[in-house]
Amino acid sequence: MTDTQQTADQPLLSARNLSVRFGGVLAVNNVSFDVKQGEVFTLIGPNGAGKTTLFNLISRIYTPTSGEIDYMRVKLTDQPPHKIAALGIARTFQNIELFEHATVLHNLLIGRHTHRQTGLWSEIFFTGKTRAAELQAREKAEQVIDLLDLQHHRDSFVAGLPYGVRKVVELARALCTEPRLLLLDEPSSGLNVEETDDMAFWIQDIKNELGITVLMVEHDMTLVSKVSDRVLAMNQGEVLAMGTPREVQNDPGVIEAYLGSIDDVSSLRRPYQAPDLRGGAQ
Ligand SMILES: Nc1ncnc2c1ncn2[C@@H]1O[C@H](COP(=O)(O)OP(=O)(O)OP(=O)(O)O)[C@@H](O)[C@H]1O
Numbered sequence: 001m002t003d004t005q006q007t008a009d010q011p012l013l014s015a016r017n018l019s020v021r022f023g024g025v026l027a028v029n030n031v032s033f034d035v036k037q038g039e040v041f042t043l044i045g046p047n048g049a050g051k052t053t054l055f056n057l058i059s060r061i062y063t064p065t066s067g068e069i070d071y072m073r074v075k076l077t078d079q080p081p082h083k084i085a086a087l088g089i090a091r092t093f094q095n096i097e098l099f100e101h102a103t104v105l106h107n108l109l110i111g112r113h114t115h116r117q118t119g120l121w122s123e124i125f126f127t128g129k130t131r132a133a134e135l136q137a138r139e140k141a142e143q144v145i146d147l148l149d150l151q152h153h154r155d156s157f158v159a160g161l162p163y164g165v166r167k168v169v170e171l172a173r174a175l176c177t178e179p180r181l182l183l184l185d186e187p188s189s190g191l192n193v194e195e196t197d198d199m200a201f202w203i204q205d206i207k208n209e210l211g212i213t214v215l216m217v218e219h220d221m222t223l224v225s226k227v228s229d230r231v232l233a234m235n236q237g238e239v240l241a242m243g244t245p246r247e248v249q250n251d252p253g254v255i256e257a258y259l260g261s262i263d264d265v266s267s268l269r270r271p272y273q274a275p276d277l278r279g280g281a282q
């Protein structure tokens with residue numbers, strides 16, 4: 001077995017006792033969780049809970065103060081950031097990160113760059129190998145454009161696109177790298193109800209049709225309940241609860257953590273009958 005092969009019952013990603021401190025702030029405090037192959041695993045929690053910091057640890061933008069992350073038998077915490085995409089991990093950002101003055105298609109082709117196996121000389125002389133890689137990249141980009149219904153925007157400059165479309169382009173860019181693990185940081189933020197519904201369908205398609213494992217951060221509990229197999233709730237860097245969406249939403253510690261914000265509480269309640277939470281009977 002090579003380093004990157006693994007058996008079906010092994011988690012795809014395993015975070016063990018992760019902590020990260022920024023000066024006086026313990027942003028992530030002794031967090032452990034496994035992400036299973038093929039599931040949608042969602043991190044929820046109030047603002048500042050440490051959700052994006054966990055993504056940044058997995059992407060190797062940050063190094064943990066203590067703890068480790070294993071991914072497909074590779075110790076991720078030993079890998080340099082530029083190796084992450086080649087290991088099959090792609091992400092979208094809480095604030096969209098795209099090349100604004102390039103077209104949608106160009107953004108997708110840039111996203112594809114990690115798959116290039118061609119060397120400098122073959123790129124300079126545009127050899128057969130380079131041409132084949134170019135064609136393969138194009139083909140993948142077109143497939144993703146079709147999957148996410150972006151045909152109408154494929155030659156538009158990103159800068160001129162509405163926010164909701166940019167959000168889908170960012171998802172498309174990540175998919176073009178053909179990831180095994182996709183990290184989505186707040187995929188529905190800034191989207192209207194209809195766009196959020198579309199996003200839910202796409203996340204389900206990504207899981208069911210492309211077989212990609214999804215680790216998501218999300219505030220919209222309707223979307224979370226619709227697409228997540230398991231949910232981990234955090235508060236102030238710590239794990240509050242882990243389980244199915246329903247189990248986590250009914251957890252007294254989770255309800256309490258959200259009580260500071262009326263909006264968050266109502267969004268937490270939306271998918272279920274109000275008595276579930278008010279009576280605390282379940
Ligand atoms: N680079 C950094 N330097 C200093 N503090 C940081 C840094 N990154 C994150 N933090 C702090 O760590 C804590 C967790 O932040 P994080 O961005 O992970 O929260 P979050 O759960 O993603 O919140 P939100 O829902 O608002 O996106 C916050 O107190 C934040 O200010």
Ligand SMILES: [Mg+2]
Nearest residue numbers: 051052053094
């Ligand atoms: Mg965040």
